[in-house]
Amino acid sequence: VRYCFYIGTSLLLIIIQTTVLAYFSLFNGFYDLLIPFVIFLIICLPLRESLPFILVLGFIMDSLSGSPFGLYLIVYFWLFVSLRWITRYLRVSNKLLLSLFVIGAVLVENVLVTGTLTIFGAGRQFSPQAVKMITLQLLWTVFTGPMFLLALLTIHKRLNNQPNENLS
């Protein structure tokens, strides 16, 4: 059941991101919905399960997007490495800390994407619109990202019928 939940949720998020959100101009500058899910996987799953899962997600996103191939793979991998490292020293039961994780992760993703486009992209890539887009994504993240992550954690707890060790 747990694996069905992980696979189903990731597929659902990808589909929502690529189809449903596209119909609402309000969500034009929405952040990557998989970011809270990736953080959730890093927190809740052991290394041998979370890493392959995250890499597969990165691969799917790279395939569906027009980004340079490997960009999402690299972003998710470094998120994994950095969050794993952070969670060695910090307890992740604090909701404020979880919120900061989501906001930080969205910021890191955007910095890596703009960095890649600026360094490797053709011509003038960094524009005021980029700043606007990052700001918009961060605002969406502040208001919805932590809630989304907490919802995932709650569902996960209920599925397991016991509090997660990392979260206790």
Add this chain to the structure above:
Amino acid sequence: MFSKKMVLIIGGIVLITVNIILLSITSTRYSTFGFGRVAISFVAPFQELVTRSVRFTRGIWEHYFFLVSVSQQNADLKKSLNQAIQENNQWYELELANTRLRNLLHFKKSVTNRVVAAEVIAKDPSAWFKTVIIDKGKSDGLQKGLPVVMPQGIAGQVIEVSDHYSKVMLIIDRNSAVDALVQRTRSRGIIKGASADQCRFEYVLRKHNVQIGDTVVASGFDGVYPKGLRIGRVSDLSQKNSDIFYEITVTPFVDFEKLEEVLVIIRPQVQAFASQQ
């Protein structure tokens, strides 16, 4: 021989180097090394299902519950139609004249394009890139590099093809480039995506006459888009003293926010007079 810390540092450096090399390769030329097809084939059927459901629901809403404004819209459309009929008549006269002149000059009849109609089933998951997935693929005769158009103008180019689905890079994507001309003055330049539903028209020399409102069309020199296809209208123009080129912004004729159906040109138009020259 090496401490654990040293191995970690070396591993980190190697990983970062590999990342940079990978990104530098894939940034210069779009490629998924064939892996992309697998993921598209897996996810696209679900995207298609959801997209059709959303459109069905929206269709019910628009056709049955949203009829209040239709009456006013109908009156406006009738007015527009009358104007269009008048214009159409003028175009028809011009077309007849054009045909007569072509016959006089013994131009070959241009080869009719074979087009495939496709439906947009998904958009790019990232706000930074402008690609869409369409519900036609290899089995429908599509291949990488084919131009994708709309009745209003050029939409993009096929960049990845699986059996039943394809990925299309829109002309507003940062990696897109179209060789183009200003229709009125024939000034040449490159249309590049600016990723905000607008394009930049680069390398247009300042010695040429370009004005706001000019129509920009494909030149056909890039070997992808047939010559003469409309791209957009010059919406902003500036010139710096030190630069030999204009800084031009072009607003595409295609509304990419409402992109639902597109046409893929399977056999790009053979220019009628190319062989004669």
